[in-house]
Amino acid sequence: MALPNAVDSSQELLNAQSHVWNLTFSFINSMCLKSALQLGIPDAIHKHNKPITLSELADALSITKSKSHALFRLMRVLVHSKIFDKVKTGEEEEAYALTGTSGLLLRDEPLSFAHFALTTTDRVAVDTYHCMTEWFRDECPTPFETKYGRDVWEFGADDGKWNQLFNKGMTRDSELVGSIFVRECKHVFEGLETVVDVAGGSGALAKAITATFPGLRCVVLDHPQVVDGLR
Ligand SMILES: C[S@@+](CC[C@H](N)C(=O)[O-])C[C@H]1O[C@@H](n2cnc3c(N)ncnc32)[C@H](O)[C@@H]1O
Incomplete structure (x- = not known):
């Protein structure tokens, strides 16, 4: 099958494919945000008073234990969307912190969004x-x-x-x-x-x-x- 003129090299073909991937899956960003709010993740991090590790976060949320591993993937999307920050707390250990955006998503903030x-x-x-x-x-x-x-x-x-x-x-x-x-x-x-x-x-x-x-x-x-x- 002949490719359209705009897609005439391997790199361009891959770029076009990933562009379509990004567009078709961009709803994942809003659904992850929705889930984070329903699970109460911004409030859990805020209540912790310092950056929270993945296992501390899993303990703080009412989620099924067998789903804890999926929390890492949810947080990866949310860090990528700049809802949360990932910070180093030790040699190896990483933890999640609020950003200006998630600060606005705290339930009890007067201007909570x-x-x-x-x-x-x-x-x-x-x-x-x-x-x-x-x-x-x-x-x-x-x-x-x-x-x-x-x-x-x-x-x-x-x-x-x-x-x-x-x-x-x-x-x-x-x-x-x-x-x-x-x-x-x-x-x-x-x-x-x-x-x-x-x-x-x-x-x-x-x-x-x-x-x-x-x-x-x-x-x-x-x-x-x-x-x-x-x-
Ligand atoms: C997008 S909301 C914005 C509400 C408000 N201005 C605010 O910023 O919170 C649009 C508002 O228009 C109202 N609205 C729509 N049609 C209306 C009508 N025919 N008469 C009066 N209010 C109407 C809706 O009930 C709704 O509260």
Whole structure:
């Protein structure tokens, strides 16, 4: 079989093959991150107060003993993705440490981003990507509707678990961005009396604004399933 012109040497052929390998397996990065958060790896390392060895980490997590060897492979991916650092603690011994990124993924950090990552890697969200091709051929406005027969907001109104997960993920995102926004963009609010945040979710941005500008009145509009029960 003749090769396309772009692939005319052994090296280029191998490069092209590894490029395809990387692309087809890149979902492993997000799934490993998801698993690390569900297993509580960032918190386990943080609780250890110093870099943690593989066997200490295996002991700290609720995993089946026979799966401990697979933890090494999970951590190898996560070190490669710069979620964790691998540091030398002795002649031979290596241990895992947090990076700036995993510091942001600690559950109890005020600006923790763990929940956002768990929302975007949730099965409800990820499954929609399997419908992209079908969506290109149907009349649905979004792949989400191809998959679930309704839009993401209608789905949230029907599915309490997803609604809670999604709203918390969005809240965490806007808490983080909001904390920077009110610090860096103060001038935007000068002279204003009222701000309306349309589709403002659970009001995280509005709360950040009113905490910095107590005289400013903030109104948040969103779907009933998002704002119900909020003070
Ligand atoms: C990506 S989320 C962002 C939420 C919020 N701005 C934040 O940063 O946390 C989009 C928001 O739009 C809201 N939304 C979508 N359609 C809406 C509509 N027709 N009326 C009011 N809110 C709507 C959703 O419920 C959701 O909370």
